Amino acid sequence: MDRFHLLLAALSVMLILTVLRSLRQERIRVEHSVSWLAGGLVLLALSLFPRVLAEAGEWLGLSGAPLAVLMLALAVFVAIFYRQSRALSELKDMNITLTQRLAIVEFELRSRDEART
Amino acid sequence: MSAETRMMLLIPAYNEEAAIGEVVTEARSVLGDVPVLVVDDCSRDATRLRAEAAGARVLALPCHLGLGGCVQAGYKLAHDLGFDVVVRIDGDGQHDPRDIPRLLEVLRRTGVEMVIGVRDPSQPGFRTSLIRRTGIAFFKLLLRPILGRPVADPTSGFVAVDRRALNLFSRTFPLEYPEIEALVVLQRRRFRFEEVRCQMRPRLAGRSTITALKSVYYVVHVLLGVFVNILRRTRI
DSSP: OOHHHHHHHHHHHHHHHHHHHHHHTTSSOHHHHHHHHHHHHHHHHHHHOHHHHHHHHHHHTOSSHHHHHHHHHHHHHHHHHHHHHHHHHHHHHHHHHHHHHHHHHHHHHHHHHHHHO | OOTTOOEEEEEEESSOTTTHHHHHHHHHHHHTTOOEEEEEOSOSSSHHHHHHHTTOEEEEOSSOOOHHHHHHHHHHHHHHTTOSEEEEOOTTSOSOGGGHHHHHHHHHHHOOSEEEEEEOTTOSSOOOOHHHHHHHHHHHHHHHHHHTSOOSOTTOOOEEEOHHHHHHHHHOOOSSSHHHHHHHHHHHTTOOEEEEEEOOOOOSSSOOSOOHHHHHHHHHHHHHHHHHHHHSOOOO
16 A cells, blocks of 8 residues: 555544544534545545556546545535535524524513513 | 504614614604514614613514514514514614505505515605615616516515515515515515505614625625525425
């Protein structure tokens, strides 16, 4: 294994371990960790099987394995960021709905209290 | 409006302590018994206290949601409480509540779902900023083929809606810069609107939230919102 693939393997393992640690500490939800773990595993597999990477690079018309890794990593992370953006949008929608509902419930409770007194 | 029609006046407000008291007092003097609801979008100043002191009920949002989320919260409450008509005016005093009866008359007479109070172009003395005028001109051009009719001021926040539009907006309402997108939301449901010319006034205090820098973001955001609403599947 050359230095490049070694570095790639080390980074992939670090990514996977970091995500697993965050999961254990409940800093990331399982559904949000899946895409990061999948990305880490894909990169680890590519580093362990250099021939796959070389053939993929050739198929994509890229000269050299590092460039192929870069492109693949970019594609993986774009997909992950898209997934995260969707999750953020859903959370924002829920947050707005909850904020509005909370304000309305507080308003109604206050109105009831005022009607009683 | 018939005697049974229940109307609410809705005033979204964010950091409007300098104007909101006067706006509420004036509205109550014109509208009599009509409930006035100020939706306080988590202001950092005394907006809520001033509004309550002037006799308004206040729906206080615990987080700042922006204009669309703030207005929709008011629509949701009005819908829950069973109001038939909601009139929305700005909290900075630009809209004259004495124009409200004319908006209501058009709403009743024409049977449309929404009536917009727009600036009378023949009004002397009062001019909006160049940026705003340019934006309005651009969106008027854009909206004409989409709505199938001309619109005089798609950015106006002086609006009366009936129960059908209230029902729709309490479920679906654009969250930022909502006025233009709301027209497209209405059009997608084949709802109609009319415009009534009104005398707009300079704001009592404060400045517009749409600064020169934000105006570019505004245009891009609203453009995207308009096209997303066109592409979106409608749910009646």
